[in-house]
Amino acid sequence: MIAALAMAFVASIVAASNGTEPGARVAGDNRMFFADVRFRGPLDVVWFDCGDDGETRLAVRLVAGEERTLSVPLPVNSPLGAESLASVPLPSLRWEPEDGAGAAAWLGWTADQPAARFARFSPALRARSRPVAPQAAAQLGTPEFALAIACFLATCALRRRPWVALVVAGAMAGGLFALAVRRGPPDFVVRVHEIDIGVAQAYAVETGRTVALPSDALEVAPVHAALVFELERVGDALHGRIEPRDGAGSVQLAGLSIEPVVRWNRAAPAESLGDAWVRSPSGRWTAHGEWVAGRPLGPTQIDRPPPPGWLVAGLAPGRGVLLGRLREAGEGATFVRVVGF
Amino acid sequence: MGGTAIAFAWALSLAFVALDGGLALAGKPPAFDGASRAGLALLPWLVVAGMPRRGREQPRFAGLVPLAFALPTVGLGLGLDVASGASVTGAPPVLWFTLGGLATLLAWSLAAERARQAPRAALVHAVTWLAVVPGFAALWCALAWAPRGGGGELDGGAQWIETLAPLASPCAWSFHWTRAEQFAELTSADASRSFVVLGVGVLAWAQASWLAARERGARP
Numbered sequence: 077m078i079a080a081l082a083m084a085f086v087a088s089i090v091a092a093s094n095g096t097e098p099g100a101r102v103a104g105d106n107r108m109f110f111a112d113v114r115f116r117g118p119l120d121v122v123w124f125d126c127g128d129d130g131e132t133r134l135a136v137r138l139v140a141g142e143e144r145t146l147s148v149p150l151p152v153n154s155p156l157g158a159e160s161l162a163s164v165p166l167p168s169l170r171w172e173p174e175d176g177a178g179a180a181a182w183l184g185w186t187a188d189q190p191a192a193r194f195a196r197f198s199p200a201l202r203a204r205s206r207p208v209a210p211q212a213a214a215q216l217g218t219p220e221f222a223l224a225i226a227c228f229l230a231t232c233a234l235r236r237r238p239w240v241a242l243v244v245a246g247a248m249a250g251g252l253f254a255l256a257v258r259r260g261p262p263d264f265v266v267r268v269h270e271i272d273i274g275v276a277q278a279y280a281v282e283t284g285r286t287v288a289l290p291s292d293a294l295e296v297a298p299v300h301a302a303l304v305f306e307l308e309r310v311g312d313a314l315h316g317r318i319e320p321r322d323g324a325g326s327v328q329l330a331g332l333s334i335e336p337v338v339r340w341n342r343a344a345p346a347e348s349l350g351d352a353w354v355r356s357p358s359g360r361w362t363a364h365g366e367w368v369a370g371r372p373l374g375p376t377q378i379d380r381p382p383p384p385g386w387l388v389a390g391l392a393p394g395r396g397v398l399l400g401r402l403r404e405a406g407e408g409a410t411f412v413r414v415v416g417f
Numbered sequence: 418m419g420g421t422a423i424a425f426a427w428a429l430s431l432a433f434v435a436l437d438g439g440l441a442l443a444g445k446p447p448a449f450d451g452a453s454r455a456g457l458a459l460l461p462w463l464v465v466a467g468m469p470r471r472g473r474e475q476p477r478f479a480g481l482v483p484l485a486f487a488l489p490t491v492g493l494g495l496g497l498d499v500a501s502g503a504s505v506t507g508a509p510p511v512l513w514f515t516l517g518g519l520a521t522l523l524a525w526s527l528a529a530e531r532a533r534q535a536p537r538a539a540l541v542h543a544v545t546w547l548a549v550v551p552g553f554a555a556l557w558c559a560l561a562w563a564p565r566g567g568g569g570e571l572d573g574g575a576q577w578i579e580t581l582a583p584l585a586s587p588c589a590w591s592f593h594w595t596r597a598e599q600f601a602e603l604t605s606a607d608a609s610r611s612f613v614v615l616g617v618g619v620l621a622w623a624q625a626s627w628l629a630a631r632e633r634g635a636r637p
Contacts, residue, residue, distance in 0.1 A: 256496025
C-alpha cells in the first residue's frame with residue numbers, strides 16, 4: 077500500500093512537471109551564408125566541411141566537361157554577420173569521383189548575401205517571436221505494445237525460475253529496443269507567414285528539427301549547433317533539407333524566406349483560415365472563428381479558443397493585427413501574422 | 418514480491434511509455450514531451466523493487482524477478498529515446514543512466530529479498546526503504562522541488578535535502594531524466610551520480626545480508 081501511494085505520488089509529480097505547451101523564443105543570428113563555387117564535371121557529390129559548424133553535402137551531378145558556377149549555402153558561424161565573412165575561413169572541399177577530371181574551386185563568399193537583404197527589413201518585423209516546434213518524439217506502435225504484453229505474460233509464466241525469466245526478458249528487451257529504435261520521430265514543422273502591410277514587407281518562417289532549405293536566412297537554437305545541409309542541384313537552383321548533425325537533441329531550426337506581400341483585408345481572406353483573431357489598434361482582441369475564402373470576416377465568437385501565446389508575444393501596440401491558423405494537420409501547422417490589418 | 422505490486426508497476430511503466438502515443442492518436446499534445454522514456458519506464462520499478470516483503474517461501478534468486486519484469490519496458494523506452502534523437506553514449510548519456518538505474522533496482526530488490534529471511538533484518542530494511550526511497554523523495558519534493566518551482570529560496574536544511582536526496586533516493590535521482598528540460602541538459606558528469614545512488618542500494622543490500630546472517634547464526 078505504501079509503495080502504491082509512493083508511486084502514485086511520484087507519477088503525479090512527474091506528470092505535473094513535464095510541460096506540454098510549445099513556447100516562444102526570440103529571433104537569433106543567421107547561420108547560413110553563401111559562397112560562390114565553380115564546378116567542372118564529371119562530379120557526383122561535393123562535400124563542404126565547415127569543421128565544428130557542420131557540413132554541406134551537394135549532389136551536383138555534372139557530366140564530363142559540364143561547368144557550372146553556383147552559390148552554395150554553408151552552415152558557418154559569422155558572429156558579426158555578412159560584414160565579417162572575410163575573416164571566416166572557407167571550408168575544405170572534397171568530391172566524388174575523386175579520380176576523374178572533375179573539380180570544384182572556390183571563387184569566394186557571395187557578394188550579395190541573402191541574409192544582408194533580410195537584415196534591411198524593418199527591425200520590428202525581423203524580431204518577431206519564433207515558435208518552438210513541439211519536441212518530436214518517437215511514439216510507441218502496436219507491434220511494440222503487443223510484444224511488451226507478451227513479455228509480461230512470459231515473465232509471469234517463468235516467475236518461479238528467476239534466472240530463466242531474466243534471460244528471456246533480456247532477449248525480449250533487446251527485441252523491443254531494436255523495434256523501437258527504428259521508429260524515427262515525426263517531422264513536425266510550424267510555419268508562419270509574417271506580414272507588415274505598413275512597410276510592405278513579408279517573409280515566411282519554417283521551424284522544426286529539420287527544415288527545407290530557406291532562401292534567405294537560417295536561425296539556430298542553440299546557435300553553435302553543428303548542422304548538415306543535404307542539397308541537390310536542379311538546373312541552377314539548389315533544393316534540400318537542413319538538420320542537426322549529431323541527432324535532433326533539442327536543436328530548433330528556423331528557415332526564413334522573403335515572400336511577396338499579400339494584402340489582407342476584412343472583405344475577404346487571402347486564404348481560408350481555420351481560426352482568425354483580430355486585435356484593434358486600441359488593443360482589444362476578438363476571436364472570429366473560421367474565415368472562408370470569398371466571404372467577409374465574420375462576427376466575434378466568444379466560444380473560440382484564444383490564439384497561441386507565442387503568436388501574440390512581442391507584438392507592437394497601437395496597430396491592428398490579424399492572426400490566423402491556416403491549417404493544422406498531423407505533420408505541422410501554418411499560421412499567418414499580419415500587422416497593419 | 419507480490420503479484421499486485423508487480424502488475425501495478427508494470428502497468429504504470431508501460432503507461433508512461435505509451436501515453437504520448439495514445440495522446441497523439443487522439444490529437445492531444447504529449448504529456449512527457451522530451452523526457453526520457455527509459456527513465457519513465459524504470460521509475461515505478463525503482464519504487465517497488467526494494468519494497469519490504471514477508472511471508473511465504475520464495476524460489477532462490479527471487480530478487481532477480483523485478484529486474485526481469487522491468488527489462489522489456491525499459492528496453493522499449495531506451496529504444497524510443499534513441500529514436501527520438503538521444504545519443505546512446507553521448508549527451509544526454511541515456512545508456513549510462515539506464516544501466517545505473519537497472520543496477521540500483523537490482524541492489525534494492527536483492528536487499529529486500531535477503532531481509533525477508535529474518536524478522537529483525539526485515540524490520541530494519543523496511544524502515545531503511547521507507548526513509549530512503551519514498552521518504553527522501555517526498556521530502557525533496559515538498560521542501561526543495563516545490564519551493565524552487567515557485568521561485569522561492571531554500572533555507573539551509575532544504576538545501577541539504579536538495580543536494581542529498583538525488584544522491585540517495587532512486588526516485589529523486591530519476592527525476593533528473595524523467596523531466597524534459599533537465600534530460601536535454603544531462604551530461605556524462607551527471608551520470609556519475611548513478612554510482613552514488615547505486616552505492617546506497619548496495620549498502621542496503623549489505624546491511625540486510627549482514628543482519629539476516631547474524632540473526633540466523635544466533636538462532637539455536
